[in-house]
Amino acid sequence: MPPISQPEVRELATWRGREVVTTCYLDVDGRRFVRQQDLEREVDNVVRRARARMNGNRSVHADLDRILAFVRGGVDRRRTRSLAIFACDADDYWQVVPLPVAVPSRVIVGSAPAIAPLEAALQDYERVGALLVDRQHARLMVIGWDGIEQELDLLGDVPVSTSAEHGSGDRDRSARTGTREQAGPVARQVARAVWELHDSVRFDRLLLGGPEDVVAEVERALHPYLRERAAGRLGVPAWASADEVHRAARAVAIEAERARESALVERLRSTVAAGGRAVAGLDATLEALGAHRVERLLVSHGYSESGWRCEPCGRLARTGRACGCGAAMHEVDDVVSEAVDDAVSSGAAVEVCVGDADLDVVGRVGAFLRF
Numbered sequence: 371m372p373p374i375s376q377p378e379v380r381e382l383a384t385w386r387g388r389e390v391v392t393t394c395y396l397d398v399d400g401r402r403f404v405r406q407q408d409l410e411r412e413v414d415n416v417v418r419r420a421r422a423r424m425n426g427n428r429s430v431h432a433d434l435d436r437i438l439a440f441v442r443g444g445v446d447r448r449r450t451r452s453l454a455i456f457a458c459d460a461d462d463y464w465q466v467v468p469l470p471v472a473v474p475s476r477v478i479v480g481s482a483p484a485i486a487p488l489e490a491a492l493q494d495y496e497r498v499g500a501l502l503v504d505r506q507h508a509r510l511m512v513i514g515w516d517g518i519e520q521e522l523d524l525l526g527d528v529p530v531s532t533s534a535e536h537g538s539g540d541r542d543r544s545a546r547t548g549t550r551e552q553a554g555p556v557a558r559q560v561a562r563a564v565w566e567l568h569d570s571v572r573f574d575r576l577l578l579g580g581p582e583d584v585v586a587e588v589e590r591a592l593h594p595y596l597r598e599r600a601a602g603r604l605g606v607p608a609w610a611s612a613d614e615v616h617r618a619a620r621a622v623a624i625e626a627e628r629a630r631e632s633a634l635v636e637r638l639r640s641t642v643a644a645g646g647r648a649v650a651g652l653d654a655t656l657e658a659l660g661a662h663r664v665e666r667l668l669v670s671h672g673y674s675e676s677g678w679r680c681e682p683c684g685r686l687a688r689t690g691r692a693c694g695c696g697a698a699m700h701e702v703d704d705v706v707s708e709a710v711d712d713a714v715s716s717g718a719a720v721e722v723c724v725g726d727a728d729l730d731v732v733g734r735v736g737a738f739l740r741f
């Protein structure tokens with residue numbers, strides 16, 4: 371099970387209190403902070419830096435006190451590498467989401483929970499189906515946040531090599547000549563089993579592993595819906611251990627995610643260059659967001675910048691004091707996080723791009739526009 375569902379993320383993004391909300395991401399990784407006192411030193415530092423920036427907001431200081439007390443009370447770190455904490459003392463609001471991935475420590479104070487780092491962590495943890503086949507085996511594993519969630523044997527006692535209509539001789543010949551043949555009956559049986567299971571064991575991506583000729587045959591037999599989601603190959607044998615499969619699948623999924631992000635960034639750059647419906651850079655993006663034109667926001671992982679918000683009209687800007695609507699703006703800790711939160715709560719898609727130099731070049735943030 372994911373640590374938090376998409377509807378819960380949306381609920382966080384749209385939560386508003388009477389006072390500002392304190393968000394704390396805390397790296398609690400046991401490999402970096404071996405002893406409890408190491409972890410306490412980390413949280414002390416993070417909180418001290420946050421206090422220095424917050425001149426005397428009572429609710430925020432109470433939130434920071436509670437965060438300190440919570441961490442000092444002990445954190446179960448067996449499967450947790452970071453914590454996302456959302457707090458607003460004035461509204462008695464308190465949520466802790468343990469994450470199995472490392473997120474850099476930071477405190478963000480704003481009008482809503484800052485969910486950008488959480489979104490980034492969730493993006494990298496799609497559910498992945500790993501389909502491992504060879505002539506004797508067909509296994510489907512579903513990999514989620516905590517590792518292998520399910521493992522299913524698709525063939526039972528029927529080895530692939532018993533395929534009478536499509537024996538190994540045919541397969542060898544087709545591999546040699548490159549002929550695209552119809553999938554054999556057992557490949558079709560495997561494909562049908564995956565399709566039937568897909569309804570109950572949801573996954574976002576399907577990765578195939580095993581000897582290439584068998585894999586290619588199964589892939590041809592897959593339902594088109596699944597073939598579209600067959601996003602890569604796992605370099606592990608069909609009998610690989612759950613651990614090996616998990617590690618290989620994570621590596622492939624992250625690589626695929628990076629490739630997808632990089633294609634999006636490329637499209638953003640060319641659309642901006644052609645004067646199409648897209649903007650790049652913080653100022654242009656905040657302006658588009660304020661005009662409710664953002665369809666999809668792209669932002670570099672870790673990008674943060676102080677800025678301003680106008681409470682009456684909701685507009686964000688890098689420089690402030692006076693808003694176009696005539697009202698006075700107030701300073702915000704991280705205008706980029708606030709922009710991501712606004713985008714999510716308005717229903718826009720958000721892509722947090724990790725290590726994409728091309729996005730950094732155009733200003734680390736940009737957006738495709740609705741109009």
Ligand SMILES: [Zn+2]
Nearest residue numbers: 680683693695
């Ligand atoms: Zn305004």
